[in-house]
Amino acid sequence: MIRLFHHHSSTTSRLFFRSARYHYSTEKPSFDGTTPAFSKIACIGTGKMAHALLKPMITTGFHPAKDFTVFDVSTNLMEQVSKELGVKTAESIPEAIEDADFILCAVKPQNLNSAFFAEFRKAQPHPNAILLSVIAGKTIDVFHHTHINKIVRSMPNTPAQVGEGMTVWSCTPNLTGSDRNLIQTVLSTCGHSMYVDDESYIDMATSISGSGPAYIFLLMESMIDGAVHMGFPRDKATTLVYHTMLGSTLYAMESGEHPAILRNMVTSPSGTTASALYELENGKIRTVIKDAMWACYRRSLEMGNHDSNVGPGRSQSPHVVHAATPDSELSNSSDDEDVRQR
Numbered sequence: 042m043i044r045l046f047h048h049h050s051s052t053t054s055r056l057f058f059r060s061a062r063y064h065y066s067t068e069k070p071s072f073d074g075t076t077p078a079f080s081k082i083a084c085i086g087t088g089k090m091a092h093a094l095l096k097p098m099i100t101t102g103f104h105p106a107k108d109f110t111v112f113d114v115s116t117n118l119m120e121q122v123s124k125e126l127g128v129k130t131a132e133s134i135p136e137a138i139e140d141a142d143f144i145l146c147a148v149k150p151q152n153l154n155s156a157f158f159a160e161f162r163k164a165q166p167h168p169n170a171i172l173l174s175v176i177a178g179k180t181i182d183v184f185h186h187t188h189i190n191k192i193v194r195s196m197p198n199t200p201a202q203v204g205e206g207m208t209v210w211s212c213t214p215n216l217t218g219s220d221r222n223l224i225q226t227v228l229s230t231c232g233h234s235m236y237v238d239d240e241s242y243i244d245m246a247t248s249i250s251g252s253g254p255a256y257i258f259l260l261m262e263s264m265i266d267g268a269v270h271m272g273f274p275r276d277k278a279t280t281l282v283y284h285t286m287l288g289s290t291l292y293a294m295e296s297g298e299h300p301a302i303l304r305n306m307v308t309s310p311s312g313t314t315a316s317a318l319y320e321l322e323n324g325k326i327r328t329v330i331k332d333a334m335w336a337c338y339r340r341s342l343e344m345g346n347h348d349s350n351v352g353p354g355r356s357q358s359p360h361v362v363h364a365a366t367p368d369s370e371l372s373n374s375s376d377d378e379d380v381r382q383r
């Protein structure tokens with residue numbers, strides 16, 4: 042018989058997770074709703090990533106749902122999101138972006154074609170509008186096809202859904218210090234953010250934090266399946282795997298130790314862990330992971346080429362992409378990490 046003891050209810054461990062998070066990053070700002078940052082927020086595309094960003098922006102009180110207008114060619118999805126979040130819907134891109142001072146662009150890379158930009162240019166957004174793209178691979182210069190001058194390119198990830206996202210972002214030099222603070226505030230509603238002054242880091246970040254959740258979910262799945270194979274009930278196996286991942290991450294962050302040191306502390310001479318690690322190394326796990334990340338990075342660079350949206354290509358080496366070089370007004374604006382040099 043299997044006996045499992047849970048000292049923490051899921052709520053307790055969640056609270057623990059939250060408080061630990063604050064230790065490592067900026068606290069989530071509180072919003073009193075009296076000084077709305079924008080007059081109208083438009084979101085083009087209401088898929089997985091748009092939902093992951095919009096939901097925390099609303100639920101944290103950053104902006105009331107009534108200030109958002111969304112548009113998606115997939116009307117059923119748009120209606121569903123509108124119903125869930127209480128946001129307005131538009132019948133076209135121009136209707137959504139008319140007078141908007143913050144525009145989220147969350148369509149797929151292949152949707153950014155000339156027809157899309159033609160639609161975009163039909164309406165007049167607010168003269169000071171900022172456009173925030175989450176689109177993988179698409180460089181800032183692509184958005185010069187719009188008539189918006191202030192462009193933010195970002196790479197968020199889906200844990201934003203639960204306020205634990207990690208977003209890496211860069212922008213055109215014309216964003217003022219207060220514009221940048223505002224962007225950081227927006228991103229803080231859905232987790233952590235990292236500003237990079239060289240846009241090419243965003244393609245790299247795609248292979249780490251952007252696509253990374255998929256690697257972690259695959260590892261979770263593999264461990265759960267391994268446990269089930271041995272005879273563990275699936276729900277119990279899932280609990281063990283989730284808490285092993287969560288606990289290991291918090292421990293690594295809190296201890297500040299290099300992961301290799303922590304791994305050695307688990308690995309007893311001639312013990313069980315050493316046997317498992319031998320098999321992982323034998324399967325070239327490090328190389329496989331690095332190869333996967335390079336493939337992701339290369340694909341992001343390829344997607345920046347305007348006619349490479351059809352499928353993964355086979356280019357072997359990364360090339361230099363357009364680099365934004367915004368001014369340094371952000372330097373004293375937040376506690377978030379700021380990658381400026383390498």
Ligand SMILES: NC(=O)C1=CN([C@@H]2O[C@H](COP(=O)(O)OP(=O)(O)OC[C@H]3O[C@@H](n4cnc5c(N)ncnc54)[C@H](OP(=O)(O)O)[C@@H]3O)[C@@H](O)[C@H]2O)C=CC1
Pocket residue numbers: 085086087088089090091112113114115118134147148149150152157175176177178196197198199251252
């Ligand atoms: N999912 C993720 O983990 C992450 C995604 N991203 C980026 O976010 C973007 C969106 O990804 P994701 O949310 O996963 O994709 P989804 O397919 O879930 O959402 C995109 C939505 O945009 C709709 N759409 C297509 N063309 C238009 C148009 N012209 N106007 C309005 N809406 C349109 C799509 O409709 P239809 O399906 O009918 O075409 C779809 O509903 C991508 O560019 C991706 O690179 C970035 C980081 C992480």
Ligand SMILES: O=C(O)[C@@H]1CCC=N1
Pocket residue numbers: 177247251252
């Ligand atoms: O797979 C993709 O292309 C997107 C970008 C990062 C995560 N998902």
